Amino acid sequence: MPTRLARRCSAAVLVVTLAVRLLAADPAPPSPAATVPRPEEIPVEAFFRPPAIRSPQLNPAGTHLAVLTHDLKHDANSLAILDIAGGPPTGVRGTTDLNISSFSWTDDDRLVFSIVKDNHYAFGLYVADRKDPYRVKTLNSRDAVEVLGKPRQRPDNILLWIHRSASNNGRDEGVVEVDLRRSQRSPGDAMNVHHSIPIPKFVSGVQRWLRDRDGEIRYAIAHSDGRLICIRRDAKENWSPVSIDLEIDSPLAVDADPNVLFVAHRNATGASDLVRFNTVDGTRGPALHSDEKYDFRDGRVRYSAAEKDIVGLSYARQATQQVWLRAEDAALQRDIDASLPPGGLNSIVSRDREGSRMLIVSYSDRHPGTLYLFDRQKRQLKELTSLAPWLPEKLLAPVRLVTFPTRDGLKLDGYVTVPLNYVEGRPSPMIVLPHGGPWHRDVWGYDPQSQFFASRGYIVFRPNYRGSSGYNAAISRTPMFDFRRMHDDVTDGVRALVDAKVADPAHLAIIGSSFGGYLAVCGAAFEPDLYKCAVTIAGVFDWKRMQSEDRDNDNEFRAAWLRRNIGDPKQQAEKFEALSPFYSVNQIKIPVFVAHGTEDNNADTSQSRRLVKALKTNGVEHEALFIPYESHGFVELKHRIELFTRIEAFLKKHL
Structure with a gap:
C-alpha cells in the first residue's frame, strides 16, 4: 500500500517543464540578457x-x-527520473512538507531519498522505484540519516548512518545495515535491520566512516577527548585505535588491502603527498602525487566505474583540479576539455557501472554550470541543461586570482570579482567578503554573493587568510587557531588592493557569515578607520561564551577541541577578550548590520543579540534582522531574498 508520504505527493508522476527540456533536441531559448540590459537590473x-x-x-x-x-513556488526540491532514450519524466514531487534533500540509486531501478526537516537536517529514509513512482515506501521518518553505500556481497542492503536518533535524544547511533527488499515488503513504516554497527564506547562520536572495496565499514575518524583519532574495525567487528597522526596523515580511502589506507601525507617540507599507509606497521609507500603549495586532505578520491580501483583525486588549487593516476583517464579528461567551451572547468560527476556513459558539469567564474551527457563508445557529447538558465552570463563579472603579502612575510591568495563597469587604474568601491569556517577556503568559480555585489557595481575581494584549508602547513595548519592573525591577514589584503589602486579607501565595506561574520565585526572594532560599514550574518563575537554555549548545546567535542587548541577561558580571560570583538564594541565608529536565524544550532543567536545590545549601549548606528525558525546560513529562499535586499539598501546608504 502507498504510504501517507506518497499520498501527500498528490501525483507521484512528476511533469516538470525543466526536466522535459533535459533531453529535448530543441534549440535553447533566447538569452535572458535580451530583456536584462544592465547587471544592476x-x-x-x-x-x-x-x-x-x-x-x-x-x-x-x-x-x-x-x-x-x-x-x-514551494521552495522545495522534487526528484525527477528521466529515460536517457527519451520519454516523459517521472518522479516524486516536492512540496512544502516534502522537500527532498538528497538521494542515491541503490540499483538500476530503486532510489532512496531523505527530506529536509525544519530547514536543518536530512531526515528519514524513503524508497521509490522508477517503474512505479506512485508507491513511495517510508522506511524511517524520524531520524537524521545519511546513506553510506552498499555492501558488495549483499546488494539488496544499504548502510545507513543515523546521525541523530529521535528515540535516543538526538544521539548518534552509528551505522545500521538495512535490507531494502524486505523493508519494502514489510507493512507500515519500518526498516528491516540486517545488522548494526554501534559507535565504540571508547570514543564520544564519529566524524566520518571509511568503507573498504567490498563496501564494508572498516575505519572511522572519531572524537576522543577533544581530539580526532582513527579507529579500525576487524573481521570480528572489534574496534581498536590506529597508530596514526592525523595531522601528518589524513585518510582519504581504503586500498584493496583493507589494512592499507590512501592518505594525504604532510611531508618534511610541509607539502602534500598521496601515499599508501599501512595501518599494521605504520609504513608509507612512495608518493603517487605531490603538491608543494596545496593540501588535498579535503580532496575527493575518484574511483573507477565499478568502484574497484582508485584512479584519481579532485582537490582545490587555484580552482578545483582533477588529477588522474591512469593515462587513459587523463586522456579522456583532455578530450572532454577540448570538446567544451574554453575558459571553464569540466568535472565528471556520475557514470554508469561500465564507464561508458557519464555526466559532466562544465562551469566557470561567470556561471554555475551546464550539464552534459557523454557517451564514450559513440564519442558523443550532448548538452542537457543549464543549472541556472535565468542567469545572463554575459552580464556577470570575471574573477581574478590575486596574491598579497602579509605583515610577517607570508604570501596569501585571494579572489577579486571585477564588475563590468570597472576601469583599470581607477580605484572603485570594494566589499571584502571573508569566508566562514575558518577552516574552509575560496576557489575560482561561480560565487552568488560575489556576483550579486559585483552586479551592483562593487569590486568583491575574497581573501584566503591563514588557517584557510587547502594550502601547505605554513598557511593552513600551523596558524589554524590564530584568529587575530587571520583578521590581520584580511586587513593586509585590503591595504594591498588599496595600494594597487584597485580599491577606493574611502569606500570599503566588510561582509561575512559565520566565522566571516566574526571577521566582519573584527574589522569594525579593531580597524575602526578602515571601513565605512560592516555586515555580520550568523557570527560569533565572544569566544568565552562560545565554549559555554557548546557545552550547553551538547556539542562537547567542539568545546573540548577549542579548549585544547585555544585555551581555557576561565584561566585565560585576557586572551579570549583580545580575540573577541564583543569586548571592543566601544571602538566601533561605523554602521553595523546584524543578521541571524533564531534556530541556528551552529552559532547561537544569543551572540548576535548581545552584540546588538552592546552596539545600542555604545551608541553605534546599527540595523538588525532576526529571522524566526531560520538555521545557520538562511536556508529559505524568501529569507535570503529579504536578507540581501536589506543588505543592498544598507550599502547604498552607507558605502
Missing part, C-alpha cells in the same frame, strides 16, 4: 535561488538519469 532572486537541477546521477545501467529539480 538582475533581480536579487536570480542570484540566490537554488540551481534548477542538482545532484545529477546515472543509474548503474546508464539508462536513466535522476536529478533534484527546484520548485520555485
